[in-house]
Amino acid sequence: MSRIVSALVAVLATVASALLSTPGTAAAAGADITCTPPSSASLLFDPPATNYPQDMTLTVSRQYGPCVSATRPDITSGHSTATGTASGKTCLSLLGANALTIPITWNTGETSVLSGNNVSSLAGAGLTVVTTGTVTSGVFAGATFVHTIVYPSTNVLLCNVGLGTLSGLYGQVVLEIITP
Template structure:
């Protein structure tokens, strides 16, 4: 196994306060071998300058690596974030870089 894919799309209008909201997350992953995993965890969000940083921690609840823990770091920069946190606008889009580490128990 060398990679996996997953898609998380949110639609609709979100407020600037939504950028800082912590959420529960369920994420299905399909690995390049065809195996699948489902990750379930909780997120903690911080905004530093124009960068939205999210850390999700939890457990692989099914499939490959079931029972193992994970940490997923999500980082997305957008100049709109500065306007949003200053109360002067909204964030029209945010594209993230994601790293995932699964640790066997």
């Protein structure tokens, strides 16, 4: 019986050692906070985007969570919404680069304002939008961030070639705020 107990202790020690020496997957090294899917984003166009220039209202809504933070474990989720108008936009206007500000309200009621530049690219039937920059105010101020949204949508391709319209996009978000 003592050989079985000794063997069991040895196995448990090996497993515990492996777990303690393996970096956690919940938050990347150096990250103040990481939010992963099912974090999501929706982008709505009114009227729906076409391949002909038109004025439209854009509404974006982002839900962050689950979020994991070593420095602020009380922050577990957040959200951001914005509405604006755009002139002379088409489906192709979704591509390219521009400045972007993302105000986030965290589950604690605190806020962060992320300011940076985004680059949008279309690969296959997916539109990827990567925004990088700095947290300019609020929680995590001074840190840098990477905000990635992947919108899977064949409607983007169809709209770009004039075979349909685009009323909205729905995708998954990964947000990482990193201490400098």
